[in-house]
Amino acid sequence: MRTAAENAELALLLEVTGTPKPGNVDRRRELSDLRFEHFLAGAVGARAGLTTAAEGAPVGEAFERAVAGMSDQSGGNTQFGAVLLVTPLVRAAAAEEVTPAGARAVVADTTVDDAVGFYRAFEHVDVSVGDLPAESPLPDVRRGADAEAALRDRELTLADVMAESAANDGIAREYAEGFPRTFRTADRILDGSEPVADRAADAFLAALASEPDTFVRARHGHEVAEEVRRRAAAAREGTVEVEALAEEFVARGINPGTTADLVAGGLFVALERGLEV
């Protein structure tokens, strides 16, 4: 039986394997400077940090270590959001069967130190992020470790940071709301009977069709994100050819990365609940 950290690593690997996954790297589609092999190395490197989460390390510290390991490849940011999503789930899974209540409790228990670890993680890899609203109480994540004093002054825990970011970022919203889309994605994957990688691709398209991808929205705006959602829905209904959509999104530089991260989280929960590979 695989450990929680092994299942988390396998979830990252299965996520990038599923194809077609319009707009993202998968085993059949690569970008010129971000290739499938970078995601393999990213997953391998993330595991040591995820193992510390399973052993009870604080979420922020485990996350930072996992991101440091993930970044030890030349492709740049491969799985920052996916690692952010699975870290508290691994911690929850190590204690008992992974449940929304257990995951919610892990988030509720986070501290200012966890927030500092989260900010530090941005120093290991160049993460594409949008600008904060002017009224946000949060320091800019691009400040990395330099944000520590501001976080301590304002007594911001990781849960606070995620709650403040929930409107702009799909992974933060999962933290804030008890991981509803992650568990829904896990159920969808568990219900299937196809090879697991094919179920991952199907779950990606379903999630992309259900809500605008927040990474696409941050980079291309509301209208493009909604168009992407609508066309993913059309692909599910069969009125748009999914392979053609994949080609087009890559050509337009549209990478629905947050949706891929949700699928990685869903795969992890499904593996913990007995998904057989």
Add this chain to the structure above:
Amino acid sequence: MRTAAENAELALLLEVTGTPKPGNVDRRRELSDLRFEHFLAGAVGARAGLTTAAEGAPVGEAFERAVAGMSDQSGGNTQFGAVLLVTPLVRAAAAEEVTPAGARAVVADTTVDDAVGFYRAFEHVDVSVGDLPAESPLPDVRRGADAEAALRDRELTLADVMAESAANDGIAREYAEGFPRTFRTADRILDGSEPVADRAADAFLAALASEPDTFVRARHGHEVAEEVRRRAAAAREGTVEVEALAEEFVARGINPGTTADLVAGGLFVALERGLEV
């Protein structure tokens, strides 16, 4: 910087990713019951045992544990030979830079207990093996743990077992001869400038063209193994289309598994020597 066990796991992942790799599973080709995802789970599962090898566990014990982990997926035997090849190399790499002399010393130091561990590993997964010659002093590997008494009676170390098997099995020959093809493959991979997965596929074809694959020979006989070698050489020269060869080998049930294992070993050595992913 990745640990030796991380590099070994990554080597298994990169090996199966390289495509086209005529006759074997890769990221673009699957058999109906042995899929790419099984190799992902196999690599993830092998790492815990490989970690014990890096920490100094005896080769036989570490190998058995790695195979037990590798087998925790439903595809069957994914990387038995590759794990057998990398286990002593991981042990050697943990002590110092991995060299033929270091790897040879690890093999020379193996004991009867290591041979017992090797035989036990066959209990975790169904490995396709040929019949032993009638005059062989070795117990049949299919006896698994039941071979222990015979191994102890005859005082057979793992090095002895490999030396006796060298004529029939390409991985055993690597043990017996100081891993010459593994290090040659590593040099070839390090010399390239393409994406690493493409170099792995190229190294596979080069190795297949240079010597008959012993797994193909055990299953299909000398003539087929030599034909496969010849046609791989023709593919390298461009007189046979490599994608067509890939389709044909799969259709004929020809899987040059030992050559794939050699590439995994070569990738490991290359990663230890600074191959950047």
